[in-house]
Amino acid sequence: MVILGLIFKEIRHRKINFMLGSLAVTMAVALFISFFTAAKASNRETARLMLSMGFNLHIISKDTDMNEFLLTGLPDQTMPEQYLQKLAHQSEISYNHLLATLQKKINWRGLDVILTGLAPEVCPPGRKKPPMSYQIERGNLYVGYRVAKTLGLKETEVVQVEGKTLKVAKCLSESGGVDDIRIQCHLRDAQDILNLPGRISEIRAVDCLCFAPTDDPVSILRKEIGPLLPEAQVFHTKAIASARAKTRQMVRNLFAVIVPFVVIACGVWIGILAVMNVRDRQPEIGIMRALGYGSGRITLLFLGKAVIIGLLGATIGYVVGTALALNFGPDIFKITAKTMIKPESSLLACSLVLAPLFAALASFVPAMIAVTYDPAVTLREE
Amino acid sequence: MICLENVVKTYRTRRGDVKALNDINLRIEKGEFVVIRGPSGSGKTTLLMTIAAMLHPTSGIVSVEQNNLYGMSIQARAKFRAENIGFVFQMFHLVPYLNVVENVLLAGGTVTNKNKNAKALELIEQFGLAGRSYHKPAELSAGEKQRTAIARAVFNRPKIILADEPTGNLDADNAASVLGYLSEFHKAGGTVILATHGVEAERFADRTINLRNGSVANLDKP
Incomplete structure (x- = not known):
């Protein structure tokens, strides 16, 4: 059986599992995209609002x-x-x-x-x-x-x-x-x-x-x-300069804390799902190990699925996140939204790399642990 | 030849250590049909898994044709298993998203070709599953599942088949049919080691090993 064929057959068999996995990645990526786009818009909005305070x-x-x-x-x-x-x-x-x-x-x-x-x-x-x-x-x-x-x-x-x-x-x-x-x-x-x-x-x-x-x-x-x-x-004019600098710094600091937190939370979320997926498929690991499959080929099965889920979730998540930012952004950032809130294509590339990477990394560790057990132990846990 | 020397297997549990195999010493000759008999919990499955290179013993040496199974790397042991050992489980352990042909082909690795496909279809027909070739395990009866599992076990033409309660979930007809297939494999020169708590397999066996509390109680000749 070809590895890719096995991956797609498993996906077809566990459609709901695959859909839930993809949905979770989609939501995580959409959250990241909309939040990041909003953060950039917020920085621009703050800068623009600060301009109206005058020259310093x-x-x-x-x-x-x-x-x-x-x-x-x-x-x-x-x-x-x-x-x-x-x-x-x-x-x-x-x-x-x-x-x-x-x-x-x-x-x-x-x-x-x-x-x-x-x-x-x-x-x-x-x-x-x-x-x-x-x-x-x-x-x-x-x-x-x-x-x-x-x-x-x-x-x-x-x-x-x-x-x-x-x-x-x-x-x-x-x-x-x-x-x-x-x-x-x-x-x-x-x-x-x-x-x-x-x-x-x-x-x-x-x-x-x-x-x-x-x-x-x-x-x-x-x-x-x-x-x-x-x-x-x-x-x-010290007061204006100081107020402008402090406000902009405050907004930057806020997002400097929140954006990494959101990215980490999304990564952990994707990771937990990947770990659960590997745990659900322990019997398969046992069967394949019993049939003489090496750890490399078994790990590839899990990484392959994780990458497919990551790529699909990243693509849909980017579209959803951008749509959210474009729809709701103008209501929040009234001054700069019309001209400044735009789809961030660099975020698509970032998501297409990070989401599959997170998912693959999260699958890699439990899959590697599972393949190092004796097949009898893995099968007995079923 | 399969050789076990002072094999001990201890499971660690929350309630203390459980000794599943207690200083087992065994020799099984090439081409033998051996039945391992004993009540539930006597260590039959553990013994079979240990011989199948699927479970590290706590101590002792398990060798097959002078290859120390647990002295090998994980990858080498997997390769040895694929080339020499076929295993039939009581619970069948078929992959649920693959049909009968694909489950049999799974034993052939990740490279498929026309020869392998033809061989799988031939085996399926031989095991009376021709009409079920493209059915998934969920669509098969218990007997059909077990026959698929045996077809998968013999796909690579192994030298040894280890069967753990292969008839445990089958009715009498299907059980007889499964034992018949294993007997044919044996007659063709293969080694069969079959674990069971019943007696119906003993008529095919060259000898029976009785296990009690992880130890060999006696070796019977039928």
């Missing part, structure tokens, strides 16, 4: 009057726009988002507003990240809630700002903060309006860290940035 590092001109800046939040001096590219292309400091702005308080249509020019956001080379700020096309204007309401502005309306023609592309919803009195446009348009070509007033950065290990990253950042941007000074 501010780089402004060193000539800025700090008292005035802290009072108004507006730097009264500018610095070269090239600083953005210099900072983006250096290799000593890591960052996730860089945003250059040019801001000035102006009186527009009899109303004090903050004109804000936004440069396209810069991410580390090769890493595309969802932007933290508005990406405004040239010629467009985003109007804060209070400004739009006071001046009765509507979207698509064409307006003049200090002689420059812009289209109201968006009237923003109420923020309850300074953004309600901003009018925001592309950096180039703001430079034209304020007649400050090639100048910016601030670079804001998220997760800006120096690679040198230190207890005081800001002082190191200042040392690194000083020679690079000689006309700039650096300060960071």
